[in-house]
Amino acid sequence: MAGTRRRQAGEGGISEYQTKAGPRFLIKYAAQRADGTKRVVLKRGFRTRREAAAVLRAEIRKTEMGEWVDPSKQRLDAYLAEWMAAQRLHPSTMSSYRRNIRLHIDPYLGAQSVARLTGPMVDAWMRELEASGRADGAGGLSARTVRYVFTILRAALSDAVRQGRLAVNPTDRATPPSASEARPPEMQAWTAAELARFMRWVDADDPDSAMGWRLLAATGMRCGEALALRWRDVDLDAARPQVRRSVGTVKDKGAGQRLVEGPTKTGQSRVIDLDAGTVAALRRYRAAREHVSVDLVRDSALVLSGLDGSHRHPERFSRRFTAQVVRARRALGEEQLPAIRLHDLRHTHATLLLADGVPVKVVSERLGHANATITLTVYQHVHPGMGREAADRFAALLEG
Incomplete structure (x- = not known):
């Protein structure tokens, strides 16, 4: 030239x-x-x-x-270990990435050199995970899990391309499970009557647990956010808790589990208005805790702590809710109370508000979604009836 x-x-x-x-x-x-x-x-x-x-x-x-690595020699497992060491992610996300790399990538592709990976290799790996990828040997992984593991590999190899280690990302030439195939399980939500029925039962059966379930149902907080809430974050006079952080479980191979506090899922804090009934319940709950120990109601104390003041374990907290729902269904009648998960209290909060006509933007802010589009996408099942109502209102305007 x-x-x-x-x-x-x-x-x-x-x-x-x-x-x-x-x-x-x-x-x-x-x-x-x-x-x-x-x-x-x-x-x-x-x-x-x-x-x-x-x-x-x-x-x-x-x-x-002296930093050059022969691209034809570096194994994928070695590259992924190097890549993970450079990531700046939430501790629970780091733990999840490491676990999935250890269980679902390294045993299958780890010995391959990074430079020799191809799209067909990645496709064959995903099909194997779907057929027999469970670590306990009890069958294959769900399409949702396979897609999640694929995104980890894709991100790692995209960085390899950006760094000049690869000219082409082989995952660009692979076909992971589609978004529709990897849909999460269908969410469940109680009606207002069902929620009220459960809360009356649990208030009488276990008042301490009842506060946790009521707080989640009344605010739409994520479980980890509620378990990280401290009394200094709750202004009872203004009826407003401020959600600043979340607690999650981090699992490290050979080191067991540990609970780690970090930012909320979006990294942003938010304020949620409380109804008068929940404020009154919080005051009664605080007074009962103070009777046990003044340390449980100090500003720095966790609102939903164990009696020793420590964080409740999110997974055990969830299992406790499930067990109480089982007992409540026996007591009240299964037809009176559908079985739901703890996270479904968040769905119940959002669904009831949206169905009652509360603006999506308001619901989105209460839930702590990054934007209202996420709320619309997650809760689109609530909107067909609302759309019919809007159509009828429009027709009424024309007729008027």
Whole structure:
């Protein structure tokens, strides 16, 4: 190309070649292996000369700094360990990523070199997970889990492309389970009458637990947010708790479980208005706790702590709710109270408000969703009836 400076020794080179999709560029440079020997590296598939030049500069710099890794030699498991060490994620997310890499990626693809991974390999891996991927040997993983693990691998290999380790991400040429196939289980929600029926029963059966269930149902808080709430966050006079943080379970191989407090799911705090009945229940609950120990009602104390002041374990808290629903159904009659999960109290809160005509933006803010579109997407099942009502109102306007 006229006017282009000739590259000097050690600077590598860029060449253009033709494909059915149009011109592409490859880079060529010399690098030294860990054993001292040298090899010539070729990387293909760059769409522009500028993109190729940027990767070439990065690779040359790695060779000069002694940071270059032979792309044909580095195993996927080694790369993923290196990639995870550089991530800045919530502790529970880090724990989840590590667990899924350890159980569902490394045993299947870990020995493959990063540079030799292909789309068909990734497809075959996902089909194997669906057929027999459970760690306990009891069958395959759900489409939802396979898609989640796929997104971890995709993110890791996307960074490899960005860093110049790969020219093409093999997951771009693979077909994971679709979003519709990976839909979460259908949510359940109680009617207002069913919720009231349960709360009356649990108030009489276990007042301490009742406060937790009432707080979740009345605010739409996530379980981890409620379990991280402290008395200094609750303004009873203004009837407003401020949701600032969340507690979650982190599982580390060989180290068991630990509870970690961190930010809310969106990283944002929010204030939720409380109804008078829930405020009154909180005052009674606080007085009862103070009678047990003044330490349980200090500003820094957790509202829903155990009697020793420590965090309640989210998973045990959830199981406690499930057990109480089972007992309540026996006492009240199964037809009077459908079985739901603890998280469904959040769905119940949102569904009742939306069905009663509360604006989506208000409900979204109470739930702590990043935006109202998420609320509309999650609770679209609430809207067909509301849409019919809107259509009838519009017709009435025309007739009037």
